[in-house]
Amino acid sequence: MKRFYLIGFLVLMAFDTLAQLSFKMAGNAALPLELSPAWLxxxxxxxxxYGALAGYIGAFFTWMHLLRRAPIGPAFAASHLEIISALVVSHYLFQENVGAPQIAGCLFILAGIACLAMSEAQDHRKAEHA
Structure with a gap:
C-alpha cells in the first residue's frame, strides 16, 4: 500500500507540475493581452x-484514484507537494528567485504533511489495537 501512495503522489505531483509550468509558458506566449481573434x-x-490542459486532466483523474484508498488528511496535504516541485523547476527553467520566504513555505508544507501522516499512522495503530 505504501508503494501505491508513493507512486500515486509522485504521478499527481508530476501532472500538477506539468500543468503549472505549461500554464506559465502559455501565459507568456499569450502576451500582450488583447481581446481579438488574433490573440485567441x-x-x-x-x-x-494543451500541456496545461493535459496536466489538469491527469491530476484530476490521479487525485480521484488516490482518494479511493488514501486517508483524506495526509492526501490533501501531500497534494500540495506540487507547490514545491513547481518552485524548484521554475527556478531552473525561468530563473525565478527562491529566497527565505519560499524555502520557509516549503518547509511548512513538508512539516504539515509529516504531522498529518504521523497522526494518521497513530490513529491506524489505535484502531488495530482496539
Whole structure:
C-alpha cells in the first residue's frame, strides 16, 4: 500500500507540475493581452495550453484514484507537494528567485504533511489495537 501512495503522489505531483509550468509558458506566449481573434489564435495555437490542459486532466483523474484508498488528511496535504516541485523547476527553467520566504513555505508544507501522516499512522495503530 505504501508503494501505491508513493507512486500515486509522485504521478499527481508530476501532472500538477506539468500543468503549472505549461500554464506559465502559455501565459507568456499569450502576451500582450488583447481581446481579438488574433490573440485567441495565438493562445490556442500554442502547444503549452494543451500541456496545461493535459496536466489538469491527469491530476484530476490521479487525485480521484488516490482518494479511493488514501486517508483524506495526509492526501490533501501531500497534494500540495506540487507547490514545491513547481518552485524548484521554475527556478531552473525561468530563473525565478527562491529566497527565505519560499524555502520557509516549503518547509511548512513538508512539516504539515509529516504531522498529518504521523497522526494518521497513530490513529491506524489505535484502531488495530482496539
Amino acid at each position: 489564435w495565438r493562445v490556442f495555437s500554442d502547444p503549452w495550453i
